[in-house]
Amino acid sequence: MSNSSQKKYKRTTITAALPYANGPIHIGHLAGVYIPADIYARYLRQKGEEVIYICGSDEHGVPITIKARKEGKTPQQVVDKYHDLIKKSFEEFGIAFDHYSRTSARIHHETASAFFKTLYDKGVLVEKESEQYYDEENKQFLADRYITGTCPHCGYEQAYGDQCENCGTSLSPNELINPKSVLSGNPPVKKNTRHWYLPLDHYEPMLRKWILEGHKHDWKPNVYGQCKSWIDQGLLPRAVTRDLDWGVKLPLEGFDGKVLYVWFDAPIGYISSTREWAEATGRDWEKYWKSPDTKLVHFIGKDNIVFHCIIFPTMLHTEGSYILPDNVPSNEFLNLEGNKISTSRNWAVWLHEYLKEFPGKQDVLRYVLCAAAPETKDNDFTWKDFQARNNNELLAVFGNFVNRTLVLTHKYFDGRVPAKGQITGKDAQTLEQLAQFPETIGKSLEHYRFREALSGLMNLARVGNRYLTEEEPWKLFKTDPERVQTILNVCLQVCASLAVLSEPFLPHTSGKLLKMLGMKPCKWHDGGRSNLLESGHAINKPELLFERIEEDAIQAQIEKLRVTLNNNSAGEAAKPLKETITFDDFTKLDLRTATILEAEKVPKTKKLLKLLVDTGVDKRTVVAGIAEHFNCDKLPGRKAVILANLAPRKIKGIESHGMLLMAENHDGALTFIAAEENFDNGSSIS
RNA sequence: GGCGGGGUAGCUCAGGUGGUUAGAGCGUCGGAUUCAUAACCCGAAGGUCACGGGUUCAACUCCCGUCCCCGCUACCA
Numbered sequence: 001m002s003n004s005s006q007k008k009y010k011r012t013t014i015t016a017a018l019p020y021a022n023g024p025i026h027i028g029h030l031a032g033v034y035i036p037a038d039i040y041a042r043y044l045r046q047k048g049e050e051v052i053y054i055c056g057s058d059e060h061g062v063p064i065t066i067k068a069r070k071e072g073k074t075p076q077q078v079v080d081k082y083h084d085l086i087k088k089s090f091e092e093f094g095i096a097f098d099h100y101s102r103t104s105a106r107i108h109h110e111t112a113s114a115f116f117k118t119l120y121d122k123g124v125l126v127e128k129e130s131e132q133y134y135d136e137e138n139k140q141f142l143a144d145r146y147i148t149g150t151c152p153h154c155g156y157e158q159a160y161g162d163q164c165e166n167c168g169t170s171l172s173p174n175e176l177i178n179p180k181s182v183l184s185g186n187p188p189v190k191k192n193t194r195h196w197y198l199p200l201d202h203y204e205p206m207l208r209k210w211i212l213e214g215h216k217h218d219w220k221p222n223v224y225g226q227c228k229s230w231i232d233q234g235l236l237p238r239a240v241t242r243d244l245d246w247g248v249k250l251p252l253e254g255f256d257g258k259v260l261y262v263w264f265d266a267p268i269g270y271i272s273s274t275r276e277w278a279e280a281t282g283r284d285w286e287k288y289w290k291s292p293d294t295k296l297v298h299f300i301g302k303d304n305i306v307f308h309c310i311i312f313p314t315m316l317h318t319e320g321s322y323i324l325p326d327n328v329p330s331n332e333f334l335n336l337e338g339n340k341i342s343t344s345r346n347w348a349v350w351l352h353e354y355l356k357e358f359p360g361k362q363d364v365l366r367y368v369l370c371a372a373a374p375e376t377k378d379n380d381f382t383w384k385d386f387q388a389r390n391n392n393e394l395l396a397v398f399g400n401f402v403n404r405t406l407v408l409t410h411k412y413f414d415g416r417v418p419a420k421g422q423i424t425g426k427d428a429q430t431l432e433q434l435a436q437f438p439e440t441i442g443k444s445l446e447h448y449r450f451r452e453a454l455s456g457l458m459n460l461a462r463v464g465n466r467y468l469t470e471e472e473p474w475k476l477f478k479t480d481p482e483r484v485q486t487i488l489n490v491c492l493q494v495c496a497s498l499a500v501l502s503e504p505f506l507p508h509t510s511g512k513l514l515k516m517l518g519m520k521p522c523k524w525h526d527g528g529r530s531n532l533l534e535s536g537h538a539i540n541k542p543e544l545l546f547e548r549i550e551e552d553a554i555q556a557q558i559e560k561l562r563v564t565l566n567n568n569s570a571g572e573a574a575k576p577l578k579e580t581i582t583f584d585d586f587t588k589l590d591l592r593t594a595t596i597l598e599a600e601k602v603p604k605t606k607k608l609l610k611l612l613v614d615t616g617v618d619k620r621t622v623v624a625g626i627a628e629h630f631n632c633d634k635l636p637g638r639k640a641v642i643l644a645n646l647a648p649r650k651i652k653g654i655e656s657h658g659m660l661l662m663a664e665n666h667d668g669a670l671t672f673i674a675a676e677e678n679f680d681n682g683s684s685i686s
Numbered sequence: 687g688g689c690g691g692g693g694u695a696g697c698u699c700a701g702g703u704g705g706u707u708a709g710a711g712c713g714u715c716g717g718a719u720u721c722a723u724a725a726c727c728c729g730a731a732g733g734u735c736a737c738g739g740g741u742u743c744a745a746c747u748c749c750c751g752u753c754c755c756c757g758c759u760a761c762c763a
Contacts, residue, residue, distance in 0.1 A: 222757090225690045229758075233689070302691085302757065332691080332756075340756095371711090376699085377692045378756055385698075385712090392712060396725050404722045411721075451699075455711065462711095462726095469727040474720075548723060605687060605761050625762025649763050659763050 009295040011050035013288045014041050015270040017300045018058035021082040022067050026348035028341040031369040032331035036450045037299035038095045042504035043445050046524040052288055056101035056273040057083040060247040061262035062143045075246045089352040094362050094507050099277035108272035112265040113251040124318045125196040126237055133173055133188035135181040141243030142181055142188055149176030197237035203314045204235055223330045226305045240264040267312040289322055296325045305330050329448040332374040336381050346564050363506040364390050370454050383557045390549045398461045399546040405491040406542035412477055417492055418485035419535035427490055430467045431530040434494055438528045454505055464494040492533050500527035509545050516540050590645035591685035593675050599635035601627055602652050610654055615644055616682015623656035629670045639674035
């Protein structure tokens with residue numbers, strides 16, 4: 001079913017998730033998105049198919065305006081910096097986009113606002129009024145991130161309108177106590193504003209049919225499952241506009257200060273990037289997006305599944321003239337040395353730094369990240385593994401085979417491809433195996449199985465090594481030089497095929513090898529031919545394709561990460577102090593020593609325990625979010641401190657009277673606070 | 687808690703409409719070899735296929751339950 005559908009396509013449009021222009025690219029992005037997409041694109045190109053590989057920087061949205069404010073720059077300056085950095089490092093790394101654009105480009109603003117206008121004119125969008133916080137001094141509505149206030153949960157005074165960074169709770173701006181505008185410092189006022197929504201709920205039947213029925217077997221289980229989960233939970237209308245001045249302006253009269261919500265404009269960036277490319281090269285962009293014989297494929301990370309499988313397709317569908325994606329191969333996440341990659345904690349291997357620290361080793365990283373790509377589950381990148389894969393696989397299997405063959409050719413035949421003579425069974429068998437590789441590897445690629453494809457490529461080098469070792473030409477040369485000619489001819493054909501078939505995976509290596517063999521780039525299915533190199537053809541001097549990566553280079557990287565780890569924990573040890581309070585403020589708190597009498601888990605929650613506590617004054621129920629840290633059986637009898645005069649509050653239907661005090665370190669571990677001596681319950685604390 | 691994904695050799699992963707001795711690469715050990723960047727090649731050891739039930743002549747593969755990891759989501763007074 002999925003195979004027959006591939007036949008009808010005449011061209012392929014490949015998109016890779018637009019990197020957000022507020023930071024550089026790291027190995028997680030590469031392994032999950034850009035490398036697989038690049039391999040796929042290069043493969044199709046090499047097959048001679050019509051294909052475009054499109055990407056660009058995603059440059060709108062609130063986080064960029066925040067970063068700009070923090071650094072005292074304009075948002076444009078921020079995105080310029082990262083756009084340039086990202087674009088350059090992609091190029092140097094060998095990600096071969098047909099076009100890399102950016103969403104601040106004029107053509108993108110035109111495309112995105114026209115797209116919105118079409119949906120608006122068609123009556124697709126639903127208009128709704130709502131109340132939002134407004135800064136009167138600056139005369140603008142405030143994004144959630146532009147409002148700070150006191151967290152209603154933990155009392156932290158610098159909580160943001162969308163999240164409290166102290167306790168991690170996600171908030172809505174309305175929950176904040178004493179909200180303040182980040183812009184003016186004044187309390188914001190509520191004001192009516194109008195926004196447009198994409199009514200995803202209306203298109204549930206379409207999505208059900210298209211995804212749940214139509215792509216049950218050709219989409220990856222993680223993607224299909226995630227979509228099913230979303231659809232089954234019930235889709236809600238999603239706002240497509242925001243009150244902000246950084247982004248694509250609404251193409252409607254009288255709505256200054258409104259822009260398209262960044263998630264709406266970003267995927268349209270694929271389209272505008274295609275248009276920009278088409279204008280520059282004199283092509284027709286529309287067939288890549290509107291012709292039913294075009295296969296549209298989005299490469300993304302798992303955080304992006306809902307946008308690319310549900311929201312963007314709904315946009316394309318409602319617009320009316322666009323095709324929908326044929327597949328959305330999404331990868332899971334890559335961890336680094338056992339921990340989640342984190343931009344803010346600097347726990348990452350940054351591409352631009354790698355390129356500096358390992359010059360000329362683009363393909364090593366491409367190889368390692370493809371071989372260890374998180375295709376079906378999260379995976380871990382370690383520098384030890386990086387070293388091992390370079391030394392024991394790329395170098396020992398691939399590089400070594402090529403080197404052996406070329407050295408022997410120079411030694412015995414002065415660098416000229418010797419002619420084949422009598423073909424033995426082994427020769428024929430090897431050439432037969434060789435012939436199958438383009439098909440085998442190609443099939444893996446067409447099913448988005450990049451790890452499998454790469455290991456297929458390595459198998460070809462193994463075939464070569466085995467053949468060469470078994471035939472032992474170095475033993476025969478004195479007695480049977482003609483036989484050696486045949487053997488080396490066969491080995492050279494394998495090398496030639498390696499040069500051809502490695503191109504999608506290891507483009508730099510492929511280029512070097514082609515040069516060494518004196519070959520021009522070839523079509524995919526030329527790989528596998530047994531006469532790619534004519535006899536008598538002169539090859540160049542061999543150079544090493546890969547060099548050994550020594551222990552000190554690896555230790556340097558590990559040390560670099562260790563320093564990061566130290567910096568992080570040093571930084572985190574000291575959380576900034578809260579605002580100064582008066583003694584009177586303090587005396588309002590009634591803190592008491594207490595003992596836990598009973599503990600049970602609150603059903604249907606992960607973190608909540610219902611505790612019965614003896615406060616000395618009374619026995620009361622307290623709900624505490626500590627279930628992940630403490631076992632119920634171990635709690636009865638435990639001494640604690642509670643805040644006894646906190647207003648009661650219902651949590652999951654249980655009235656909680658007071659709050660259990662705990663200390664939390666930067667790893668999120670909790671510990672009890674209690675009197676060291678065995679004091680009576682109800683002793684007051686001051 | 688709900689939903690989704692995953693739990694298979696020391697490591698990274700394949701696998702199967704249920705059916706002979708569960709596969710690969712790397713690592714380890716042994717052998718062979720010297721053309722080659724101490725590389726290649728051959729061989730071996732290594733797994734109760736997370737755990738407990740059930741269906742079946744037969745389950746790692748199907749069903750039910752439990753546990754663990756990841757993501758989304760609810761919850762942290």
